[in-house]
Amino acid sequence: MARYFFDIEDGELRCDDTGSEYADLDEVRHAAMRILPDIARFESADGDRHTFSVVVRDADRRPVFVTTLALTGLWLVDRP
Template sequence: MSRYFFDVDDDGVVQDDQGVELINLHLARNYAVRVAQDCASRHLSEGRNRSVAVSVRDPAGRRILKISLTCVIEDGASAHPLPR
């Protein structure tokens, strides 16, 4: 098992000082995606446009992965219809 650290940039960076022990990088990526989705879901439910990023670090502090999501809500006046 390896310890991975998940820093969240969601209107300011929150650095993970504890980390999470996971079997491999694939599971760390899945964990980072869930964290980013949770942040994005909160912003969307509050009606806010925002970008969210989760950086994954190894125990040496090297960034090994970054997940970025952008949340945008458009009202009917600014939305573009899908092509048929």
């Protein structure tokens, strides 16, 4: 198993200094994509446009995978 670090970008960069171990890159990809909705769910940013990214680094701290989730809200009615 190899160690990977999951850095989160949601307006500010939060670096993972601990990392987690995974058997292969498919598991790394799955884990990175799975955490994005949780990040978006608990983020309390203002506005109608948000972008959340996870950059995965290997044990040598080289980026190996990135995934991004964009949320956009658009009012379809006039608001008072």
